[in-house]
Amino acid sequence: MALTSSEVLASLDGVSSPEGLPLPKTGVLSDILVADGKVFFSITVNAAVVQAWEPVRKHAEAAVKAIPGVISVMVALTAERKAGAPAPPQQRRAGPAAAARAQGPTSVQGVGAIIAVASGKGGVGKSTTAVNLALGLRDLGLKIGVLDADIYGPSTPKLLGIKGRPQTRGTTLIPMDGYGLKVMSIGFLIEEETPMIWRGPMVMSALTQMLREVDWGELDIMVVDMPPGTGDAQLTMAQQVPLKGAVIVSTPQDLALIDARRGIAMFNRVNVPVLGIVENMSYFLCPECGTRSDIFGHGGARREAERLGVPFLGEVPLHMEIREKSDAGLPVVATVPDGPHARIYRDIAARVRDQMAGRAGKAAPRIVIEA
Numbered sequence: 014m015a016l017t018s019s020e021v022l023a024s025l026d027g028v029s030s031p032e033g034l035p036l037p038k039t040g041v042l043s044d045i046l047v048a049d050g051k052v053f054f055s056i057t058v059n060a061a062v063v064q065a066w067e068p069v070r071k072h073a074e075a076a077v078k079a080i081p082g083v084i085s086v087m088v089a090l091t092a093e094r095k096a097g098a099p100a101p102p103q104q105r106r107a108g109p110a111a112a113a114r115a116q117g118p119t120s121v122q123g124v125g126a127i128i129a130v131a132s133g134k135g136g137v138g139k140s141t142t143a144v145n146l147a148l149g150l151r152d153l154g155l156k157i158g159v160l161d162a163d164i165y166g167p168s169t170p171k172l173l174g175i176k177g178r179p180q181t182r183g184t185t186l187i188p189m190d191g192y193g194l195k196v197m198s199i200g201f202l203i204e205e206e207t208p209m210i211w212r213g214p215m216v217m218s219a220l221t222q223m224l225r226e227v228d229w230g231e232l233d234i235m236v237v238d239m240p241p242g243t244g245d246a247q248l249t250m251a252q253q254v255p256l257k258g259a260v261i262v263s264t265p266q267d268l269a270l271i272d273a274r275r276g277i278a279m280f281n282r283v284n285v286p287v288l289g290i291v292e293n294m295s296y297f298l299c300p301e302c303g304t305r306s307d308i309f310g311h312g313g314a315r316r317e318a319e320r321l322g323v324p325f326l327g328e329v330p331l332h333m334e335i336r337e338k339s340d341a342g343l344p345v346v347a348t349v350p351d352g353p354h355a356r357i358y359r360d361i362a363a364r365v366r367d368q369m370a371g372r373a374g375k376a377a378p379r380i381v382i383e384a
């Protein structure tokens with residue numbers, strides 16, 4: 014019989030809050046997600062008492078692990094400061110920028126370099142680009158991993174055609190394999206149609222665990238498919254790991270470029286180098302007559318790269334083959350390796366590698382976040 018959230022909730026009746034109340038009666042629990050023996054929920058408390066709740070989190074985790082049929086448990090303890098409440102003393106003294114610097118990024122064991130693939134807005138083909146870029150880097154003889162950091166809209170499992178759930182080794186997750194890439198996504202841990210109704214702190218906690226509690230082995234590069242925008246996930250990655258750089262994906266039209274500028278500005282703000290811009294859906298070639306149509310305009314990303322002084326990595330056309338292969342979990346670089354689109358992605362991958370090599374030996378960026 015499948016594990017239910019009611020069983021999990023019942024197991025938490027024996028876990029007491031610092032005030033002595035049963036955990037389910039405290040009002041601090043999020044919705045409980047259960048998928049194939051894997052359990053996820055968060056405990057959200059006021060920042061002033063978060064230290065007192067850490068033993069409660071550990072007790073809750075142990076209680077759920079004791080349920081027959083539970084394979085793994087992710088319990089995030091998140092803290093919120095009430096409106097008008099003073100910041101903790103150390104933050105009042107030092108400010109948020111100093112707090113971020115004090116935490117500082119630390120490397121992920123076994124991973125040589127981490128790059129983010131980002132966009133200022135959704136719908137520009139960022140995830141398709143991230144997957145094919147990773148495969149292009151693989152074809153250069155590198156050991157590559159992919160972290161799908163888009164918690165609210167994970168698409169890497171579908172793009173790589175990976176089904177099933179990751180195995181565990183103790184409390185460590187074993188990444189899935191897709192065309193020779195090591196892959197981790199929240200999409201492996203929940204049902205495809207399950208909405209991720211999570212607060213920002215739980216998103217950050219989940220990202221941290223997918224970075225730190227996964228056995229990535231030895232990787233030359235981890236490619237992180239970021240969610241669109243400039244929010245919690247991007248800041249978490251900049252704070253948690255020394256990003257080697259970011260690849261920005263945009264379509265040519267002005268609306269997308271405005272958002273791409275914001276993405277570039279955000280990475281500049283946290284001292285993460287921009288490795289370059291990819292112009293996706295750059296043009297359309299009619300498969301019947303060969304006529305070229307610049308549906309979204311053309312060359313906007315190249316001009317923007319020149320204006321901002323960042324590398325232009327290449328143009329990817331709007332083509333039926335890329336869309337069909339992506340939807341089928343058969344990315345073109347892996348399944349049509351001799352085709353023109355695979356060559357485009359491999360050329361982009363080579364330029365990214367060269368940009369990274371040009372930065373070798375430089376110190377990891379210092380995170381500075383102004384109030």
